[in-house]
Amino acid sequence: MKNFIKLTAIILFSIFLMSACSKSNANTDKPTANAENVAKTNLTNPQIEAAQKLIEKSPNETKGYTQLAVAYIKQARETGDFSLNSKAETAIEKALEVDEKDISARKLKASLHLTFHRFPEALEAGKKLQAEFPNDEFVYGVLTDANVELGNYKEAVEAAQKMVDLKPNMSSYARVAHLRSLHGDHNGAVEMYK
Secondary structure: OHHHHHHHHHHHHHHHHHHHHHOOOOOOOOOOOOHHHHHOOOOOOHHHHHHHHHHHHOOOOHHHHHHHHHHHHHHHHHHOOOOHHHHHHHHHHHHHHHOOOOHHHHHHHHHHHHHOOOHHHHHHHHHHHHHHOOOOHHHHHHHHHHHHHOOOHHHHHHHHHHHHHHOOOHHHHHHHHHHHHHOOOHHHHHHHHO
16 A cells, blocks of 8 residues: 555656646647857856856857756746747757857757657657767657657657666666656556665
């Protein structure tokens, strides 16, 4: 009974986290990116402000834009204001205009595809990243999540296993737990969450 209560609490918490992290702005059109509108915001957040200063100082380098995107994503998760993910996407698009091969921007873009429920695009981006970076655990997280959402459970299990093999940490074990839960292995899911 104790395990059942723990499992129920863990599953409810996981569902809450997944729904909170995946809410999105209904508008999925490509954002318009330019240095001015990316660098300006009315939020007072030290990470956002630092990234904005970096963009103002070096508008033709990707680092400020990717830092700004990360700050917006983090702020969106902390506040529940998921419109900030659109601002993050605008910053990522600007970084990719500066350097279309920037790995940080490409990873962030793949992650935001998941946030905006653009699962086929996330899967495509993940596969491209995997071809270039076959030992990057983040890429396998994207592949796991996209495949789960698209119902490709065999591929999701393979990607999650590769992620665990590369970096056994909270992110990889949470994905394995989710997959075990989807396959009815609730005790195994609890084990992974522990």
